Amino acid sequence: MNLAEGVQSVSLIILSAMLIAAALGVVLLSNIVYSAFLLGGVFVCISGIYILLNADFVAAAQILIYVGAINVLILFAIMLVNKTEDFKSIPRRWIRNGSTALVCLGLFALLSTMVLITPWQISTTSPAVIDNTMVALGKHFFSDFLLPFELASILLLIAMIGAIVLARRDFIPDISVKSSELTSTALTLPERPRELTNTGK
Amino acid sequence: MAMQLQFYLLLSAALFCIGIFGLVTSRNAVRVLMSIELLLNAVNINLMGFSNFLDPGAIKGQVFTVFVITVAAAEAAVGLAIILAIYRNRQTIDMEQFNLLKW
Numbered sequence: 001m002n003l004a005e006g007v008q009s010v011s012l013i014i015l016s017a018m019l020i021a022a023a024l025g026v027v028l029l030s031n032i033v034y035s036a037f038l039l040g041g042v043f044v045c046i047s048g049i050y051i052l053l054n055a056d057f058v059a060a061a062q063i064l065i066y067v068g069a070i071n072v073l074i075l076f077a078i079m080l081v082n083k084t085e086d087f088k089s090i091p092r093r094w095i096r097n098g099s100t101a102l103v104c105l106g107l108f109a110l111l112s113t114m115v116l117i118t119p120w121q122i123s124t125t126s127p128a129v130i131d132n133t134m135v136a137l138g139k140h141f142f143s144d145f146l147l148p149f150e151l152a153s154i155l156l157l158i159a160m161i162g163a164i165v166l167a168r169r170d171f172i173p174d175i176s177v178k179s180s181e182l183t184s185t186a187l188t189l190p191e192r193p194r195e196l197t198n199t200g201k
Numbered sequence: 202m203a204m205q206l207q208f209y210l211l212l213s214a215a216l217f218c219i220g221i222f223g224l225v226t227s228r229n230a231v232r233v234l235m236s237i238e239l240l241l242n243a244v245n246i247n248l249m250g251f252s253n254f255l256d257p258g259a260i261k262g263q264v265f266t267v268f269v270i271t272v273a274a275a276e277a278a279v280g281l282a283i284i285l286a287i288y289r290n291r292q293t294i295d296m297e298q299f300n301l302l303k304w
Contacts, residue, residue: 012205016212023216026235027223039235046242053209053253058263058270062245065270070238070277077231077281081288087228087295100225104218111214115207122206123257133260140264152271159275166282169289 012052019045032078040071057134209250217243230284230294234277241273 022041029035043066050059130136141149220239227233245266252262287301288294 012208016208019212020215020219023219023239026239027219027227027232032229032231035232035235039238042239042242046246049209049212049246050249053249054257055249055253055260055263055266058249058266061267061270065274066238066242070274073277073281074231074235074238077234077284080285081231081294087297090297097226100222104222107221108214108218111217112211115210115214120206121255123255130257130260133263136260137263137267140259140261145264145268148268152268155275156271159278163278163282166279167285 008052012049015045015048015052019049033075036071036075036078039074040067043067043071054130055133057137206250206254209246209254213243213246213250216246228296230287230296230299231281233296234280234284237280238273238277241269241276245269 019042022038022045025038026035026042029038043062046066047059047062050056050062217240220236220243223236223239224233227236248262248266248269250262252260252266256262284294287299291298
């Protein structure tokens with residue numbers, strides 16, 4: 001990055017404030033659609049932080065994959081299970097929420113003290129030593145990270161097939177088909193989709 | 202410049218804690234998946250900060266971030282498919298009523 005130091009600091013502070021506010025909105029808002037759109041805001045803020053960290057390729061990949069794929073997938077899932085149900089209230093739920101908040105604050109305190117007291121070995125070379133991060137990433141992918149790179153493609157294939165198998169509607173075989181009909185309709189599938197369940201109220 | 206790494210690490214720690222809070226307390230199953238995405242992104246910020254400040258010559262942190270993004274995409278697809286399958290059977294997305302694995 002060829003920006004001045006002050007510009008970087010100001011944009012980092014603005015991005016961090018937006019990031020934390022949007023993340024709190026994702027967790028705390030009651031309407032799930034607002035949460036999904038704020039999640040997209042979180043991803044865009046993180047992409048800006050990556051640009052500040054001299055990683056242009058990963059910032060573009062973050063926008064493409066997270067905002068373009070995962071967030072749209074989550075919105076589709078929200079629309080597919082769009083049932084505004086009012087959850088049954090559970091007794092002493094505030095104790096659970098409060099204890100969870102306490103544990104999270106304690107975890108944050110632990111992590112921040114660890115971060116602040118550890119003497120990090122800051123590298124003295126300039127962070128912008130690599131001109132083109134895409135070339136460097138490609139060299140890593142095809143030399144010393146070749147096996148994880150190929151395994152990632154297999155993982156994506158497995159995930160795709162698994163998602164299709166899991167989300168497919170069940171098929172119930174039609175048992176009342178006579179043998180004479182079976183020969184006449186030999187080219188059609190010997191199964192039919194289950195009746196749509198009435199999910200409306 | 203030396204303070205910046207700590208700033209990024211604190212930011213990712215805050216995001217991680219918010220994600221864990223949402224993961225435990227939310228009752229909508231889709232919101233649980235969103236919290237998991239928040240957790241993965243916090244880890245990514247950590248990796249990118251280390252890659253930029255401690256290892257700027259060989260950017261291995263960025264390589265790991267790309268792998269984490271890949272795994273997150275696969276996880277989101279499978280998780281949402283599982284939620285759709287459970288919703289089709291149970292007609293609810295309340296986490297308190299998912300007692301399929303309860304002994």
